């Protein structure tokens with residue numbers, strides 16, 4: 420109805436016009452078909468900030484806030500960061516809002532997701548510090564020569580056949596490109612493990628979100644790729660949720 424909480428309580432005894440009742444009915448029907456409230460209103464709060472959503476973006480999840488916490492607790496001054504598969508841009512935008520000295524590059528395969536990330540960066544006044552590039556994982560960096568102090572990613576990590584069994588809210592409304600991590604769900608981590616060292620500064624940090632049962636498998640991939648100081652962190656539910664690693668490489 421376009422009213423905020425205060426206006427609603429001040430006008431709660433006024434009759435609601437028929438066209439507005441019909442509009443609310445239409446929204447209710449969408450909810451009954453399984454669409455989340457965040458998708459219906461087109462906005463989702465993440466790390467205390469509101470992010471716009473569109474059909475190509477995953478709805479940011481509270482689980483991902485742990486990744487932002489871990490990054491912010493150990494980020495060196497004036498760091499440069501790369502976020503792979505940025506969706507709404509929630510990860511780099513939350514980091515840049517909290518760290519005015521940090522600059523970043525955010526990538527996604529979906530042009531429509533990047534449009535949303537651009538809107539969100541503008542909304543939170545970090546567009547002058549966040550560049551966007553489209554492409555398949557590291558291929559988006561074709562024109563880039565400088566390395567990064569931090570690489571973050573919350574890639575699609577659900578095994579293809581499991582995607583079909585997810586709740587309708589997720590399966591039918593979150594984009595498949597944001598969910599499907601290939602036959603065993605680990606496809607994007609293999610690519611990230613193989614190429615992160617090439618793009619991190621010596622001592623640079625890699626921080627990725629994982630599925631609750633992927634901690635050991637992702638830690639193993641990172642270790643096999645030569646990354647060190649690998650740690651698996653648990654979320655508030657006690658489930659493995661984030662893997663951190665470091666690159667000890669020559670400049």
Ligand SMILES: C[S@@+](CC[C@H](N)C(=O)[O-])C[C@H]1O[C@@H](n2cnc3c(N)ncnc32)[C@H](O)[C@@H]1O
Nearest residue numbers: 477479504505506527528555556573574575597
């Ligand atoms: C799980 S979503 C995460 C979105 C956002 N980072 C977040 O945490 O809410 C994964 C993102 O990776 C993107 N993606 C999928 N395949 C990709 C690829 N091959 N290259 C780059 N991005 C990709 C999707 O479009 C989606 O935005």
